[in-house]
Amino acid sequence: MKDTLRRAAVLSLAVFTLVSASSCRYTPHMTDIANFETIQIIGVDKGGEHGKEFVVTIVADRPAGEDADPVVGYMTVAGPTFTETMEKINTYATAWHHMGYVDYYLFGENAAKEDIGTYLDYIMRDYESRYSAQVFVVRDGTAAELIANANSKSASLLSMLEGNDGTMRHESTTETMRLIDLVNAMSTDHHCAVIPALSGKDFDFASTTADDLPKQIIVANGYAVIRDYKLTGYIDRDIARGYNMLYGKMYEAPVRVEDPDGYIVVLDVMNTMTEFNTTWSGDKLTEVEYKFYTYMNISEALGKSDILSEADLQYIGKQVSRVLGEEVQSVLDIQRENNVDLIEICERVRMKNPVKWAKIEDDWAEILPEVKVKFSIACTVRRSYDIKEPVAATQSGAEDKK
Amino acid sequence: MNDTESAKDPVSMSVFRERLTDCDDIFYTDVTVGDDIKCTVLSVDGMVQTSVLNDDVLRPLALDRDLRAVKSERDAIELIHSGRVYHCQRKLCETMTDAMSQLLFGSAILVFDGEGVAIAFDIKGFESRSISEPTNENVLKGGKDAFVESLRTNTTLIRRRIQTNDLKIVQMTIGRRTNTPVAVVYVSGIANGAVVEAIGERLRAADIDGLVTMGQLDAILHETQRTIFPHTLDTELADKFTGNLLEGRVGIFVDGIPFGFLLPVCINSFMQAVEDYALHPLITSLFRILRYTAILLSLVLPALYIAITSFHQEIIPTKLAIAIITSKRGVPFPTYLEVFIMLLALEILLEAGARLPRAIGQAVSTVGALVIGQAAIAAHTLSPGVVIVIATAGITGFVVPSQDFSTALRLCRFGLAVAATIAGLFGMSIGLILILYNLCSIEVYGTPYLAPAVGNEWRQLFEDTIIRRGWRKKLQRPVSISPADIVRARETQDDESTPDASSDTKEDGDN
Numbered sequence: 001m002k003d004t005l006r007r008a009a010v011l012s013l014a015v016f017t018l019v020s021a022s023s024c025r026y027t028p029h030m031t032d033i034a035n036f037e038t039i040q041i042i043g044v045d046k047g048g049e050h051g052k053e054f055v056v057t058i059v060a061d062r063p064a065g066e067d068a069d070p071v072v073g074y075m076t077v078a079g080p081t082f083t084e085t086m087e088k089i090n091t092y093a094t095a096w097h098h099m100g101y102v103d104y105y106l107f108g109e110n111a112a113k114e115d116i117g118t119y120l121d122y123i124m125r126d127y128e129s130r131y132s133a134q135v136f137v138v139r140d141g142t143a144a145e146l147i148a149n150a151n152s153k154s155a156s157l158l159s160m161l162e163g164n165d166g167t168m169r170h171e172s173t174t175e176t177m178r179l180i181d182l183v184n185a186m187s188t189d190h191h192c193a194v195i196p197a198l199s200g201k202d203f204d205f206a207s208t209t210a211d212d213l214p215k216q217i218i219v220a221n222g223y224a225v226i227r228d229y230k231l232t233g234y235i236d237r238d239i240a241r242g243y244n245m246l247y248g249k250m251y252e253a254p255v256r257v258e259d260p261d262g263y264i265v266v267l268d269v270m271n272t273m274t275e276f277n278t279t280w281s282g283d284k285l286t287e288v289e290y291k292f293y294t295y296m297n298i299s300e301a302l303g304k305s306d307i308l309s310e311a312d313l314q315y316i317g318k319q320v321s322r323v324l325g326e327e328v329q330s331v332l333d334i335q336r337e338n339n340v341d342l343i344e345i346c347e348r349v350r351m352k353n354p355v356k357w358a359k360i361e362d363d364w365a366e367i368l369p370e371v372k373v374k375f376s377i378a379c380t381v382r383r384s385y386d387i388k389e390p391v392a393a394t395q396s397g398a399e400d401k402k
Numbered sequence: 403m404n405d406t407e408s409a410k411d412p413v414s415m416s417v418f419r420e421r422l423t424d425c426d427d428i429f430y431t432d433v434t435v436g437d438d439i440k441c442t443v444l445s446v447d448g449m450v451q452t453s454v455l456n457d458d459v460l461r462p463l464a465l466d467r468d469l470r471a472v473k474s475e476r477d478a479i480e481l482i483h484s485g486r487v488y489h490c491q492r493k494l495c496e497t498m499t500d501a502m503s504q505l506l507f508g509s510a511i512l513v514f515d516g517e518g519v520a521i522a523f524d525i526k527g528f529e530s531r532s533i534s535e536p537t538n539e540n541v542l543k544g545g546k547d548a549f550v551e552s553l554r555t556n557t558t559l560i561r562r563r564i565q566t567n568d569l570k571i572v573q574m575t576i577g578r579r580t581n582t583p584v585a586v587v588y589v590s591g592i593a594n595g596a597v598v599e600a601i602g603e604r605l606r607a608a609d610i611d612g613l614v615t616m617g618q619l620d621a622i623l624h625e626t627q628r629t630i631f632p633h634t635l636d637t638e639l640a641d642k643f644t645g646n647l648l649e650g651r652v653g654i655f656v657d658g659i660p661f662g663f664l665l666p667v668c669i670n671s672f673m674q675a676v677e678d679y680a681l682h683p684l685i686t687s688l689f690r691i692l693r694y695t696a697i698l699l700s701l702v703l704p705a706l707y708i709a710i711t712s713f714h715q716e717i718i719p720t721k722l723a724i725a726i727i728t729s730k731r732g733v734p735f736p737t738y739l740e741v742f743i744m745l746l747a748l749e750i751l752l753e754a755g756a757r758l759p760r761a762i763g764q765a766v767s768t769v770g771a772l773v774i775g776q777a778a779i780a781a782h783t784l785s786p787g788v789v790i791v792i793a794t795a796g797i798t799g800f801v802v803p804s805q806d807f808s809t810a811l812r813l814c815r816f817g818l819a820v821a822a823t824i825a826g827l828f829g830m831s832i833g834l835i836l837i838l839y840n841l842c843s844i845e846v847y848g849t850p851y852l853a854p855a856v857g858n859e860w861r862q863l864f865e866d867t868i869i870r871r872g873w874r875k876k877l878q879r880p881v882s883i884s885p886a887d888i889v890r891a892r893e894t895q896d897d898e899s900t901p902d903a904s905s906d907t908k909e910d911g912d913n
Contacts, residue, residue, distance in 0.1 A: 034730040100716030
């Protein structure tokens with residue numbers, strides 16, 4: 001038995017080696033990594049000379065070598081179909097463009113309005129594509145413009161996107177989204193896909209040491225709502241935090257409110273926990289309720305009186321609840337107006353009551369408008385960092401002594 | 403020896419002279435004992451202690467009162483054999499073969515031609531290397547006495563460590579032309595009797611003209627197996643040899659080879675160092691995990707680099723891919739060729755370092771690694787990534803305590819690199835399966851090579867394999883080698899009567 005196995009193994013290896021050495025086309029294809037161009041951003045637009053062409057812009061980062069400066073190169077190509085456009089890129093390029101290193105996909109507004117499914121289909125079918133790549137919609141513009149305007153010797157869109165990954169989360173205005181999550185969101189009819197939106201903003205810093213600055217920097221600009229593979233609207237930046245709360249993506253975020261004397265107090269949201277409840281009448285879903293428990297720290301106090309008393313903290317907590325509540329309500333209003341499940345209520349219902357969900361799943365589009373959505377926000381101020389009393393209060397006290 | 407054999411092969415000076423023709427290092431000293439009884443003392447120049455020969459053999463023959471009075475060879479032989487010649491190690495040789503063997507083994511023999519017998523006096527005293535520190539195996543915490551070329555010195559080193567009558571040393575000679583002394587060493591009551599018997603049989607059955615190299619011994623001890631992995635653990639450390647005997651293994655010494663050989667072995671035997679038993683079990687366990695990780699890295703790293711840079715680029719993180727592509731700018735060779743060039747260079751450097759005198763060898767390695775490597779990168783002949791990968795594979799390969807096993811791994815590394823060049827990770831997987839298959843098919847005297855990872859003794863992986871438990875815990879000997887006594891250490895109970903410092907202090911205070 002042992003000899004038979006050994007002979008079989010040796011024979012398999014010999015056959016495999018012979019097949020490999022005979023230029024058989026069914027052997028794995030070898031391409032040295034040195035022949036690759038590392039595309040890291042792909043921008044997709046609809047436009048071109050005739051307004052109906054697919055326009056693809058690729059960005060490749062070439063770091064500094066011993067005898068070369070770092071270069072972020074970009075190339076824009078237009079074509080009648082998305083596939084032909086992508087093929088053109090390889091025709092024009094000096095190196096093989098490998099999709100495996102694309103970390104960001106940007107969809108221009110017009111392209112997103114047309115049919116985002118076309119591009120996703122192409123991208124997902126390529127075995128090289130990374131599902132962890134992030135996707136964005138460029139609001140009020142094209143991806144090509146944003147790439148061009150954000151590129152300079154000292155900065156590039158790539159570095160901005162890499163840097164903004166943390167910044168966006170810190171402000172809790174717009175959360176990033178992975179390619180695989182977008183595909184998942186689009187694979188169901190129960191809710192729509194919500195993709196983070198970016199915009200270019202003119203570079204307006206007063207002073208900087210960099211000698212060559214980009215024309216524009218990028219800013220997070222709320223969310224794009226995709227329904228039936230098409231861009232149908234936006235969740236604006238000023239209420240994006242409300243969406244994050246409802247979706248369960250609320251991270252650190254500054255909230256500005258007024259103390260009892262009318263002075264500004266800034267609080268940092270440190271953590272938010274959500275409790276989700278459903279009310280059923282038989283097999284009919286009548287109401288869903290979100291209970292948010294938000295914990296925050298006082299970051300800045302501009303008033304003159306001590307606000308760390310229990311009564312004042314409760315007052316401030318209510319103010320925060322009111323501010324955040326308005327944002328949440330605005331998102332729920334958009335949902336109600338458009339009659340779409342923006343915040344994936346269906347997923348929460350499914351996880352809460354899987355058996356009952358199975359009964360209403362097929363009629364979710366009809367049920368959603370009739371479901372009452374309630375929410376409450378309980379804010380707790382946990383810490384005040386090192387603030388014992390507002391700075392202004394100390395200054396006024398010193399002046400009084402004088 | 404019975405009378406029939408001695409009658410067929412009597413000791414005779416004429417036969418000695420005939421067989422030892424052109425052997426100018428044989429000394430013949432004619433001696434007259436008693437009343438004109440002629441006999442001859444034979445010795446090999448340089449193999450006996452001349453002073454002992456003079457003082458303990460020749461002087462009593464000439465001066466002993468009783469010997470001077472003997473009338474016949476028979477009486478003389480009886481007197482000498484009963485202690486008149488008072489050298490303690492003497493043996494009566496009644497056949498020519500025995501007498502010749504004793505002579506060439508380093509004894510002085512006193513031949514009585516008339517009676518056809520000889521008396522051998524063991525007065526070996528040839529020049530030999532003294533016990534010194536090991537040259538191949540570094541020891542940080544442990545005995546530093548290493549084996550030498552003399553078999554008896556080596557057995558003495560072991561006897562000093564295992565002072566019990568259970569230590570058995572069975573000696574035999576191998577080699578039609580060399581008559582090389584070989585000793586089988588084992589601890590009775592621990593070693594498996596069947597294994598001892600099997601090893602003894604193989605050694606006795608060996609029909610070879612001479613035994614002078616380790617490869618010959620390996621061929622005698624094992625059936626032909628199609629593998630490059632070593633079947634016998636060799637060590638020059640007396641401590642390591644002793645530890646393995648106490649685990650139930652059987653040791654072998656060959657005169658002229660400064661190593662001890664141990665059987666049966668499994669892959670774990672090649673991964674253990676002497677320090678493992680001198681350090682805290684947790685530290686030892688971490689070192690062993692490190693060693694296993696290192697051999698895996700050493701084995702697969704070059705092949706993995708070829709596979710992912712030539713076939714599966716998408717699994718490389720973007721930043722790393724960019725770094726690799728940047729480093730390959732201007733390099734004219736594809737990655738697989740770079741890897742093979744570097745692997746070949748590494749092997750040449752190792753071979754050059756091993757063949758040259760130690761000081762020069764180290765210089766060659768340093769110059770090769772630093773200067774040539776740096777120059778090759780600067781000239782864009784090789785990329786830094788490949789140099790890092792091969793250097794890492796090389797260094798991790800040196801973590802293995804056994805040189806033989808390390809060499810086998812190096813050869814497998816080449817094979818895997820070829821497989822990866824042909825078919826990427828697919829080919830590499832086939833290569834690894836073949837290696838695993840080969841390892842699974844090896845058995846050394848009934849012990850699976852991958853024990854205790856195979857079979858039903860997997861719990862021993864956490865006793866003294868990857869993880870080593872402390873000596874205070876209950877420990878078993880490796881089940882895979884079927885020792886006669888399985889219990890190695892019993893759990894030590896803390897002695898409650900042992901006074902601790904605090905209680906002493908309290909009593910002092912009370913007083």
